[in-house]
Amino acid sequence: MLSRRELIGLGAAAGLASGCAPLAARLRHKAPLDAFALPAGPTEPAVRLFGRAGFGHRPGDLQAYAADGHEKTVERLLHADAPEDPTLIAQISRLEAFRMNADEMEDLHREEVVRQLQQGAFLRSVYGANPLKERMVDFWTNHFNIYGPKETCAWRKGSDEDHVIRENALGSFPKMLEMSARSPAMLAYLDNERNVSGHANENYARELMELHTLGVDGGYTQRDIQEVARCFTGWMVEERFLRRKGTFRFDPDRHDNGRKMVLGHVIPAGGGEADAQTVLAIVSRHPSTAKFLAKKLSLYFLGERHPRVEGEVAEAYGKTGGDIRAMLRPILFSPALLEGSPILKRPLDLVASALRALDASTDGSRPIQEHLNAMGQAACQWPMPDGYPVKPTAWSGSMLPRWNFAFALAEGRIRGTTLERADLSKSVQVEALLGKKPDAELLQAVERDGLGVALASPEFQWR
Incomplete structure (x- = not known):
């Protein structure tokens, strides 16, 4: 969701954009003609960098790269502190899927909410002022994938994208993992609302280890999945009368408070909500998680496996406790980024x-x-x-x-x-x-x- 400061700061731009969206698009500042000219010297490195660390170059990007060089450009992309275009903020603010709470959107048709989610994500990929952040939003949105048309997911997906993915896209992986575990959209998508003591639902537990952290060959067993599912019993979405619907809720009456064993770690009985938090700490610190994320990031940015780069990424994860910027540096400074095989555009x-x-x-x-x-x-x-x-x-x-x-x-x-x-x-x-x-x-x-x-x-x- 947009912050109060962002909404207040829209001013005239929001008013002008409140008509039709094409008008808002035309209000954007157009690049000067000289920004389209190619700089002297080779342009392939700049084109490759902006195509991998963003959604392609814009007029002026190639000239800026030629003037600043690769290292300074990469650090600027990693810093990702450029202010967003007020017109882009205005366009996003017009979409109920990003400015309303889940319970406020119940009167909107699911297909309309999904359409708005698609529109907002696309506008940010085209006009976002911080291209590497937008690229990582795309990466993490797929890593923590949520299917919009399923049940109530559409009404909750906008909040998940803003507060789980976007706020942490270049930050801490363990923090994003915990926020995802508490996300009403994720809990609904992977059926954890049905995960209760005595009738554990394993969907979220399985995907947590297979897709979000350890990887399919990460060293866990079917018994680990069952035990993790028990730890997450009672993690659900608020639906009670006179409560803020659509938010995270832990129900102690539906939690299995017995002793558990996860990946060789004993989780004592009586832990309540902390059982699942212990699991998240275990899997986020596991060496398989560092290796799995390093492999995925290498394939995403380089198009193929690079064991040396993957080793450096995994090492950065371990040294920093999962700092995403630190993990990206070995990739963005790797010769493979500029010299490797091209990647077919999705x-x-x-x-x-x-x-x-x-x-x-x-x-x-x-x-x-x-x-x-x-x-x-x-x-x-x-x-x-x-x-x-x-x-x-x-x-x-x-x-x-x-x-x-x-x-x-x-x-x-x-x-x-x-x-x-x-x-x-x-x-x-x-x-x-x-x-x-x-x-x-x-x-x-x-x-x-x-x-x-x-x-x-x-x-x-x-x-």
Whole structure:
């Protein structure tokens, strides 16, 4: 949810944005023409960094990288303290899914809430002032995946994204893990509301160890799953009359207070709510968690396994107690980031990077969401707890809808999304898009058939 200070600070921007979303998009400050010019020297490192540590470069990013160098640029991305565009805040504030409590949204249709969640997540990926933070929000949203259309999850997902994921995206993993465990959206999605003494439901316990911490080969057993489930009995969502519905609640009457044994650790009887907190401490400190997260981060940012980098990431986790910035430094400073094999853009990467590079305007509404849906990556719509896949093979079947998006964007056929820089030549548009000078063949094709050719080209499909 937006803070009171953010809402008060919107001022005139919020008032102007309270009409139609396309108007709010047009109020954004457009990049000056000279920001589209390529800097002297190689641009591949900058394009690669902004494509991996964000959702692609924007006008001016390549020049800033050339002036500051890799190390200073990475540290700025890690710091992530740039103020957000007031117009972006205004657009997000108009969405009930991000500004209302779960119990206040009960009159809204589930599909409408999911649509707003998708719109808000997309706007932030395109216009967010801190690209690495937005990239990590995407990573953790999939790591702690919640399927929006399930039961009451949609009404609770906005709060989860803001307070569990966004507030901790570059902070402490153990803190985010505990907040996720208490998240009403997560408790509902993984059925922990049904986890009571004498009838333990193992769904959350299993995913906690398999997907959130230790990994499938992390050294736990089926008995560990059963014992962890017992520890989390009574962790549920408030639904009682005259109470704040939709918030976390621990019910001692539904908790199994017996003795438990988890991963070799004895949890004495009578611990109550602290039983589950002990479990979270055990799994967050386990060496398998450091290794599992190091592997996932390496695959996400580098596209393939790098044992040396993974070892450094796992070591950083252990030394800092799970500080996410410390874990990212070995990856972002690794030669593999700039010199390794390219990664096929997932649909969100493709769409967001196109709009960012061309300084496009979008309201993030249904028409552009339909393109993401056709490509297979609509936010909140992955039903399994493992999140959208990272491997390129998972997205190789989406080429036709990718091309359809490319030409629809170039030809102005996506309502609410426009390329407004008519003052740019086609050659400059292609250079801005690719971050390098195009070869003569591609430029001739663009001159003949339009910018959609460049958007659909192999050069732009990879990052």
